[in-house]
Amino acid sequence: MQCPYCKQDNDKVINSRPAMDGLSVKRRRECLNCSRRYTTYERIEEAPLKAIKKDGRRVPFDRNKIRQGIEKACEKRPVSSEQIEAAVSEIERDVYNRFDREVPTKYVGELVMQKLKGLDHVAYVRFASVYKEFKDLSEFMEEAKSLMGKKEGKR
DSSP states (O other): OTTTTTTOOOOEEEEEEEEEEEEEEEEEETTTTTEEEEEEEEEEEOOEEEOOOOOSSSOOOOHHHHHHHHHTTTTTTOHHHHHHHHHHHHHHHHHHHHSEEEHHHHHHHHHHHHHHHHHHHHHHHHHHHHHHHHOSSHHHEEEHHHHHHHHHOOO
């Protein structure tokens, strides 16, 4: 592993442990050249999964796109990066458990909305307004009312 500081390829592993999602290993390393420490993550190389877009195109499945969408929806909301990472990992795990080669982006989008609904209602509505392509304010209001009805039903 190349040191991110001095760029030398000479290190030792100090500590290894499973990462929180269980799909990767977190390793603390120390460069034997400059003595600085850094963290790396190892993931199992899986058969490439393709995402099927609405227009039929097939693109590589990318967990970072899911994270970016959730982060954008949760911007300036009280949702921690740990909660976002946990949601992304749960979505990724679900996708890999259900699909071998291809997953419809519609399925992924629905999973994201489901996770956001549990995390933060404002983030959910933000994501849903883009994902569901609301044409006007009435569609937006219907979605908000459905959330408000569920929230009032919990009281």
